[in-house]
Amino acid sequence: MTGVHDDDRADDEDYLDGGIKPLTPSDPARIGPYLLLGRLGAGGMGRVYLARADGGRTVAVKVVHAEHVADPQFRARFRREVDAARRVGERHTAPVLDAAPDAEFPWVATGYVPGLSLEQVVRGHGALPADAVRALATGLLHALKDIHAAKIVHRDLKPSNVMLTMEGPKVIDFGIARAVGTTVESLLTSTGMMIGSPGFMAPEQVRGESAVPKSDVFTLGCVLTYAATGTLPFGHGASNQHAIMYKIAEAEPDLKRVKDADLKALIARLLTKSIDERPSVDELLAELGGEAGPAAAAGLPAPVVSHLARQAAQLLDAEAKPLRQEGDRATLPLGAAADGGAAPAGAALAGAAQADGGETAAKPKRERRRPWLVAVPLVVVVGGGGGTLAVL
Incomplete structure (x- = not known):
């Protein structure tokens, strides 16, 4: 996620390493056409997921928080800003690839930035x-x-x-x-x-x-x-x-x-x-x-260069299959969000904060850390997204 300002940091070490968190029972299996692979955090706009498109491209999907969609002016503004972000070149930023501004909970998919x-x-x-x-x-x-x-x-x-x-x-x-x-x-x-x-x-x-x-x-x-x-x-x-x-x-x-x-x-x-x-x-x-x-x-x-190289290699392991907490199951079938992801996005946002807080409080810090093999580059959203520009 991006950005640091409101990111969901279970522990500071995970944040500094650009770690990705397993999906929780409250998280859907898909948002729109994207298979979710893990959670990247939460910011002021919404929750961010690492996902894979049907064609195999790895992306970051950000789902808007409910308090924003309640504002009648938000959707029109969201649509205009997505359209504007699509016009920004990819060389020095991260591209907007897909969006559903009319979904119950709007979302935007972007490329990812493998880096820190x-x-x-x-x-x-x-x-x-x-x-x-x-x-x-x-x-x-x-x-x-x-x-x-x-x-x-x-x-x-x-x-x-x-x-x-x-x-x-x-x-x-x-x-x-x-x-x-x-x-x-x-x-x-x-x-x-x-x-x-x-x-x-x-x-x-x-x-x-x-x-x-x-x-x-x-x-x-x-x-x-x-x-x-x-x-x-x-x-x-x-x-x-x-x-x-x-x-x-x-x-x-x-x-x-x-x-x-x-x-x-x-x-x-x-x-x-x-x-x-x-x-x-x-x-x-x-x-x-x-x-x-x-x-x-x-x-x-x-x-830093060594860290970036290691993260790029580790991302390949994390992309092999979705990361879910042991014993967890997706709350919805894989095809449930094919209409734009509204229902699963709502389920994710409704329970994510409570799931994070309860689990974090219940488990010691040592138990919450993931093994280094599943650490991946931080994928952050640009104007709702991350970028696809850094490939080792």
């Missing part, structure tokens, strides 16, 4: 060297260019939405996350709550203004600071999220931990508070030049 999120890499292996951060910057700028070309503003670029693969970085969770954001805004306008992740928001977002393409440029500066230092440019000395947002709007970034002078200068430009003075994606790409690709992985620390 930037957050997982930094938390598990430490900050990246300057060369790797520069390669990361180039790759993410290309991804943002493709996203903006589809008339989408990401609005929530952060380390959990950046996947590091052997073919370079990929951006996920764009477009469809915006559909959810619009729904939340309609419900929480009176509270003054902001859409975005504190620490990875542009000043205009903090002030409640509309996000624009250059807003993603500012949050890219926050992401690169995290990649280079493991810290936030506006997090030092802040005691809570409100303090962080105040510093984003009013204070200068803390870049003392960025040792490389050229990299520090680049990040400082990205973190320009004025939209008019902030550089655009095209301007930055013209200056940096180059095309992020497999060479970007060369700058990653050796343990």
